[in-house]
Amino acid sequence: MTEKLGLMICGHGSRNKGAVRQFAQLAEGLKQRFPNWPVEYGYLEFANPVIHDGLNNLREAGCTHVLAVPGMLFAAGHAKNDIPSVLNTYQAQHPDMKVTYGRELAVDVRMIQAAGARIKEALDAAESDVPMHETMLMVVGRGASDPDANSNVTKITRLLWEGMGFGWAETCYSGVTFPLVAPGLEHAAKLGYKRIVVFPYFLFTGVLVQRIYSNTDEVAANHPDIEFLKAGYLNDHPQVINTMADRVQEILQGANLMNCQMCKYREQVLGFEAEVGLAQESHHHHVEGLGAEAECKLCDELCTGACEEKVRAAAHHHHDHAHHDHEHSHDHAHSHDHEHDHHHHPYPHADHPLGPKSMDKKG
Structure with a gap:
């Protein structure tokens, strides 16, 4: 049977409409680079479509092999942990469609x-x-x-x-x-x-x-x-799209190398020894599918920072809780006044005077 390729662009998702719109623009730019393939995009949380929906669309389009790339700058927990977990779960449920995961944009x-x-x-x-x-x-x-x-x-x-x-x-x-x-x-x-x-x-x-x-x-x-x-942020600069298109080609060329040599889950990176061997599973399944109800209503597409007072009030309220000292460690370009019931391993330097706990002092 002839293999039919499809492309899945995986993002984190945001409560901010502007961020979601800009990610969609990046995905549209990639569609133009691969005009002969079905191309879908999806998010881990806080926006629709979710990754699962995009994979369903590619499967319904007859794709037998999906190339999935993370629309992320670096490989931290989301690219190393959460997206692979979602993709692996889908692969297990639909063994008729192969899903191959690419690497992040990285230093390029x-x-x-x-x-x-x-x-x-x-x-x-x-x-x-x-x-x-x-x-x-x-x-x-x-x-x-x-x-x-x-x-x-x-x-x-x-x-x-x-x-x-x-x-x-x-x-x-x-x-x-x-x-x-x-x-x-x-x-x-x-x-x-x-x-x-x-x-x-x-x-x-x-x-x-x-x-x-x-x-x-x-x-x-x-x-x-x-x-x-x-200075302005990167957005959909042509060279960003060029880099992501190259990540797709790397999968096909067999040169798809995620950096695992310095991964804190696998090696005893100085100061993070306690996290070696921890189970790698996504903590985003409980919010997959949140769309309109998760969207920030305090501003339009341009983020004005109106939610910051809520963030600071929440951080001040929770400052005695170790897992809240870093404002949930997410900083996903959205308001942090939502509740997360998943567990994060404590950041070992949360008490650094120039770091996470200093944010609470503004409360």
């Missing part, structure tokens, strides 16, 4: 080019002319409880720093790990640079990007002698 020269383009847009739009050697770059990653994913953001920072010739560069994170944005920028302000460019290394909009920009404004108000520029 095309992703660096897309990031550089967003930073250059911010520099070109600046009103003043500050030499690059007197300009500092602050790259902001999402932050994860997986040190492998966090370390990749610092590699992105170095490649941009050296490639574009900034005077200095550092990395901070929007949540979960340290340093967070506000303390990271306060530290950066002490280094003596005339300009600081803040670049969110994010695919899509949402409350986290808005939080990064709000933190930037707050720190900038404390340092009027420094020019702060807010």
Whole structure:
């Protein structure tokens, strides 16, 4: 029987309509790269269609082999754990359709080019002319409880720093790990640079990007002698789509390599020894299918950060609970006022003075 290929693009999902719309745009861009295949996309939670629905559509279209790729920057818990769990469960239920999983966008020269383009847009739009050697770059990653994913953001920072010739560069994170944005920028302000460019290394909009920009404004108000520029996030830059299309081709070429050498579930990564050998299963099954009822109603497609007060109030209310000290460790570009009944292994550095617990102090 002739094999019929299909493509499944797997996202996390968001309460923010703008983030969901932008992910759909990315999926449409990939459809154009593979015009002869059925292409579907789906989310783990908080938006429809869910991954299961997309797989059903591909099966109904007669696909016998589905190439599934995660629409995620780095391989942390969602790409390493949750999406594979959903795909494996579906595969077990439908053995007539083979599902092969690809790797994340990862550190790639095309992703660096897309990031550089967003930073250059911010520099070109600046009103003043500050030499690059007197300009500092602050790259902001999402932050994860997986040190492998966090370390990749610092590699992105170095490649941009050296490639574009900034005077200095550092990395901070929007949540979960340290340093967070506000303390990271306060530290950066002490280094003596005339300009600081803040670049969110994010695919899509949402409350986290808005939080990064709000933190930037707050720190900038404390340092009027420094020019702060807010660069745009990656979105559907052509090089992002090129990278994801290449991830699909890697599956077909047999060069599909997920980085497991530094995975905290398999190796004793320094500081995370307690998580070696933990069962890898998705915690998203209980929210699959949430759509309109999960959608944030506080703003339209552009996230205004209106939910932040709810986030801070919730974090303040729960500050005595160890698993809430990191605002649920999710930071999925949506409001965090929902209830999660799944368990996360405690982040080993939740008490770091520049990290997760410092977010509660704003409450």
